[in-house]
Amino acid sequence: MSLKSLIQKQKPLTVSLISFLLMLVVVVVIGLVGGRHIIDYLQGRMVEHGISHNQEVLSGLQPMLERSLQDGVATPVIVKNFQEFIEHAQPFGVRLFLIDRVRNVVIADSRGGESLPYPMSGFLPGPVRQLSGEAIADLSRWRGSAWRSTDTGSVELLLLRDLAAPKDSDVQWVLGVSSDLSELLALMEELHLHLDVVLLITYGLIGLLGFLVLRWVGRRYESSLEQQVAARTLELEQAHEKLLDQARLATIGQTASVLAHEMRNPLASIKLALSGVSRSEGLGDREKQRVELVVGEVDRLEAMLSQTLDYVRPVVRDEVAVALDDLLDKVLALEEGLLAEKNLKLTRVKCRQCPAIRMDSEKMQQVLLNLLKNAREACPDGGEIQVSLENGIDQLVLTIANQGQQLPEDVQEHAYDFFFTTKAKGTGLGLGLVKRVVEEHGGSVELSFESGMIVAIIVLPMIS
Known part of the structure; x- marks a missing residue:
């Protein structure tokens, strides 16, 4: 399994x-190595400073002893x-x-503690080394700087x-x-x-802060990305739905054209023949009712064909803008008689400031x-219908609202879908x-139910 596939299987967290x-881990290792480098430096x-300090000490004592020797002072006196x-x-x-070679x-x-003079073998326990690390065989023959490790693990410079x-x-x-560097080296170890x-602690806090910041940035x-994917998905779904609608409309259009061409003439002939039969004096009342029922079904078929053709016919805007209130006046005039049959009350609110639109x-x-x-x-007899334009x-x-019973959620959701209807003889093409x-x-x-009213809201952009 590759590292890439392994990472892809893990959760983002x-x-x-x-x-x-x-x-x-990387930061801590770098920090520890860097800290060790700083201490070593x-x-x-400190060693260089110790060597320089020793040189200054000897530079102060050496002239004094050499002057005494040059002046002929007895060696026991000089030593004393x-x-x-x-x-x-x-x-x-x-x-x-002071060593006598x-x-x-x-x-x-x-340092004291021993009777003077004493042999070189008891001078310094352990090996003495050059600054390069090479051991010095005979310290009495050595000249220059050297060092040794003490019993306490410290360093002594000579x-x-x-x-x-x-x-x-x-x-x-x-x-x-x-010079014994034990105290300074102990101080450096403590440091x-x-x-x-x-x-x-610092790197841990920096790492934690960086993790939180990166996590916050990652979440954002x-x-x-989720919003972009959701928006893109919505666009694809809408485009897919639009394609389906276009394919559905094309199918309906082709079907409606064929049906209109193939069925209207036979339906017209049937209707004409039935109308003649219904006027015949030899028919009884029951037969006339049956003929009228068939004529009504023929009319319904013709209306369905017309609605289907209207459904697929493309929208073509008029060259001249039209006031929506004027269209409402025409429609309400056509519906006036039907409203009166059910004794329905119409409440109309016009919009004088609404501009005409194309x-x-x-x-x-x-x-x-x-x-x-x-x-x-949908409105019960004696009910009220409200029409307003804002x-x-x-x-x-x-807004067109009418009194009525609350619609089920599935009806509200799909009321405007193609071929959806709750009526026994409805086509589902109107809405x-x-x-x-x-x-x-x-x-x-949009369709909703508010305060005992079924409310249909149409929103149109102003295009003049």
Whole structure:
């Protein structure tokens, strides 16, 4: 299994946590290595400073001893005076000593504790090394800087120099100084410990903050991607639905054209023949009722063909803008008699400030007829129908409400779908036509139930 496929199978949070832990490990390792490098650098600088300090100490003592030798002062006196002088050096963190190369003994030592002189073998326990790390076989023969590890694991720096003696003298002395860096190195180790703790805490907090920030940014990015995907999905669904509608309309159009061509003439002949039969004096009342029923079904078939053709006929806007209130006046005039039959009360609110808009006035009139027809049929006898037009923000809002029982949710949701109907002899094309025509005008249609009223709201953009 490849790393890519393994990562793809994990949850985003798991990937983020693993990334955070890896980043934290890398940061901690870099921090610890960097801290160690800093401490090593500081220790190196401390060693250099110790060597420089030892050189300054010897530079101050060497002229004094050489002057005494040049002045012919007896060597025992010089050693005695030097020993008395260096006994005060120990509190300053340095050890001063004087080596007699001829006898290979230490004749002066500020550390004390041993009888002077004493052999070189008891001078320094353990090996002494050059700064390069190479061991020094005979310290009494060595000149320059050296170091050794103490019993406590610290470092002691040494510096040895030959003293210039008179030519006729047999004195061969080596002046030396050593400095114990144990306290400074212990301080550096403590500093190293504190530095590591501070670095770990700091890098941990930085890593955690970085993780939280990256997680926050990642969530925002994921949310943005989700929104884009959702928007794109919605666009694809709408495009797919539009294609389906177009295919459905094309199929309906072709079918309606064929039906209209093949059925209208036979239906007209049947209707004409039945009308003649219904006028015949030899028919009884029962037979006449049956003939009238058949004629009514023929009319219904013709109406269905007409509605189907109207449904698929494209919307073509008029060249001249039309006032929606004027169309309402025409439709209400056509519906006036039918409203009176059911003793329905009509409440009309006109919009004087509503501008005329460009639309397909013929189809929009059919839309209004269908809406009022449904309102009339759904309204109980003696009920009320309310029609109002308002001027919204860059849009016209038409509201047609009628008294009636609350519609089930599925009816409200699918009332404007093609071929959806709750009527026994309905075609399901009336409100479907309403939705298609309104949407092709750039508007929307909504059905709801409020305060005992079934409310249909049509919103149309103002296009002059």
